[in-house]
Amino acid sequence: MAGWKQLLIDVLKLTDETKRLNSDIGRLQSHVVDVDKRVVRLETLVEVAKYQTRLTDESE
Numbered sequence: 001m002a003g004w005k006q007l008l009i010d011v012l013k014l015t016d017e018t019k020r021l022n023s024d025i026g027r028l029q030s031h032v033v034d035v036d037k038r039v040v041r042l043e044t045l046v047e048v049a050k051y052q053t054r055l056t057d058e059s060e
Helices: 004-059
Strands: none
């Protein structure tokens, strides 16, 4: 059975790992938001292109 010192060391290691993972999640969240914004812009461009194509087809 592990002594109290080893348990304390393990708790400290887990705390550090949790902090690191939280930091990584924050960076990933920021990246996902950026990608989402890009996708929205692409979707908007596609919709505008569809609308313009429809307008030019109707005018001919």
